Amino acid sequence: MYTLKALEKDGALPLLHNVNNMDEWHEKRSTIRRNWLDCIGDLPPLVKPSMKINTWEIHTDYYLINICYSTVYEDWVPANLLVPKVLVEENLETESDVLHLLSSAKSKQFRAVIALHPTSENGKEDISTTAGRKNRQYGLELVKRGFVVLAPDTITAGERVLQNEEPFQTAAFYKSHPKWSAVAKMIVDHQQGISLLEELNIVDKTKIGAIGHSLGGYNSFFLAGVDSRVKAVVCSCGFSLFAQDPEKHRWGRREWFSHIPKISDYINDGIVPFEFTEIAALVAPTPLFLWMGQNDRIFPRWEPAAKGLVELNSLYEWMEEGERFTSLLGNAGHDFPPEIRQIAYAFLDKWLS
């Protein structure tokens, strides 16, 4: 537990504080994880994934299949599943053709990523279709690089915006789940997405990664921190700390998307149970790529976050896994520029090959 004052003044304790060997790190990691899960309201057991195929599109070099997959508490997650097109002759006339494509044992196995969208009311469309914004179409770009891409809608976005509700309004969610958190809900939905990818014969289940920008960026390392099935993580503009954050209740209760309500209770008491460097550290030693910009208006306090990057680097180095961590700091805004995306994709290529 940290006081906000101490965080402002000195930052969080070094990750390797009082850690002399791997056992002690595992113990510390367990504590961080316990605090994290307690704060977000825990993660329920996963359910067996099932999938419904809604519609599909046939593009020149990939298929875009609009699906929904099952998640906990009898909910369904709408998603776009993008599959590289290997056989030009393949023609998907019927649903069984699509199922055959996804489940054929003879299929070539692809690397896969779960691609998580930023704060866009269009949700998955922003990253997996040509209608997406400039510098946000990483799902589309990755399928063209030969990855199977699962791009789900997070709650309150895309197809999950409730009728008569605005996007990114979590009030209805908390009415149904007063003790839980949107963060835990997103994590478990994304875990179910990983389970779905594992079910598909065309996916090499040992080569599944996560990528996202902004909301999708922190969701990608939140997911990898609790789910070791994720073998490589890319986070763009999603790493930010409590320290010096001008938006006091950014992670707690607020007018719109409330991530972790319990955080507001802590903050009102002048304390926080963790710092986000520690949450990112849960990912180690899984390969992690973090990109951030010094002119990011959403997460304007880059200096403490940059110190967090140094901390994470020290942890990976200490684990003798230094090459598995890449951090980039540039003078860009809240963006995922083409040159950074290329480096990020090369990172995924390397660790999912």
Added chain:
Amino acid sequence: MHKNLFTDYGIPVSAEEERTATICMNAEGDYRFVIAAKGFVIIVNLENDYIKQVFFPENNDEYPYSSFSSNGLFYTGAANMFMVLDPFLEQFIYYKVIENGEEIVGFSFSEDISGNIYFTSYPHCHLLFYSPHSKEIMDYGSMDFTEKYPGSVAVDHTGWAYIGIGTEKKNIVAFHLEKGLKKDLIAEQQREKGTGYIYLGEDGFVYGHLGASSSPQWMKFSNGDFETIDVEKLSPSFYTGTAFQRIHRYQEGRYHIERYSLSEGFIELVHRETAETKKIQFSYASDGAKLSTIYLGPDDHIYGTSMHPLQFFQFNISTNKTTNFGGEIIEKGGGGNIAAYASTGDVLIGAAYAGGKLYVFDMKKKFKKSENPKLVLQEESIHRPRCAIGLKDHKHIVWGGFPGYGMVGGSLGIYRIESEENYLLTHEKVVENQSTISLGELRSGDIVGGTSIETPGGAGSREKEAHLYVLDWETRRVKNSFVPIEGAREIAQIFVDEYDRTHCLTEQSIYFVCDPSTEQILFRKDLSSWGHIVRNGFAYDLPTNTLYCLLSHTLLSMEIQVKQCVEPKVVHTLPMSASSGVVHKNSRIYYGSGSHLCSIQIGED
């Protein structure tokens, strides 16, 4: 519900058109043949057949219009980017986006005796200067305040530049590079439709003529003036070939270029000393040629052509297979495209740019060069066809479009299939100074037409608003003509429903329904938030009595009702934007997206 929402069938025509070429020779005598194309150049070492494709800087994917060679370097322009390529380094060594309000720089090129490069721009006929030494670019400003096409330029040794200009009022301008003195060398009464033409002779003098006639009056220029000379006294040009086949410095190097084609991927050469021939064949990466209008033929296959180059293709809807018949099959097709189709029985008729060519396809027979399709006529006053309809009498095709370069107001053609006669109604008899770009047929057999005030052939527009008109079929006279939408420049699409209401789209995506007999506007809605219009965006589905409207980003539908006009509904946002349309078949809408052929479903099979 059929769930295959969208299919991209790929690129029917994977080819690019050459956009001029040069031979670049450096100080060591090494040389390269360089072909300019949309978005890239092809560098060819004619000695060892080595080919290199180099893309324009900054992903510039626009068309070049001219290219030039000087001191081993290659110069071209595309959109407002001026570019310098070193073909031996195989890279662009300099480029600049010129922000002077012009749309295309590098419309023509020349150089002075010091090796400085001069080039022109569209549409305000600027003259610009580039110093290879200092990398400085200077803009001398507009050389002609009314014309758009500065198609040729040359600089003499007395410090004067001469610019050949077209098209509505041809001109040759002399400009003193130091003093900034500008002179129109052509008397006002001589400035008719056509193009002034200029070239630098091998003797260093500038020559030119005013074109148009078969035996032009040649001129020799000096000190900002000219004298007329006999054709025998001309010095040879550094150029050979015409239009985009032109080659600058064609006489350099050991090989003479006999023929070349980028779309077909070959260069035929003759060794200048040994007369030995060789053919270099090559391929390159292409995003494909943009598709023009597509049409459902009488045999239920989709037909269409690409643009730049024109290649004719067929798409079999039942097998999803594309067959590209190439460019040769369409006689004199060149860089044009078939922009409008109509059919009756087993006859398919295509109206093509450039030159207002009408092709008749016999769909019962195999396609064969010079036979099927048959080029039946060319009509310069419909140089750029935009619309065609087959009438209910199964005997006539009515077609319209824009006229040729420098002309205002296109004709309306009435083609009788059996006799191959084409009856012309000039724009004065339809809507003066305007061109018919959309057509429909009323129950009475009268024709309803929509016009455009635009003049894509370089002339100045003389009108303010587009018209709808009704042509009495019996008398071939316009019964009434009116402005349906204030300020609209084009009535780009027409569909006449079973109640004789005319559904239209303007160039600004304003959808309106009117009764052409009473001139009453029954419904109007701005659809521009769903995209801009595409070539041929209306498709009618008889069983559901629904009119589909394809815009660049959205497919909309309008249910046709007896008593009222209903609000358009969004059917789909398009996964790939539309640029040309439209075929409706098997509950799918087929359309062109740039160079791709796509379809999107509209409902139950």
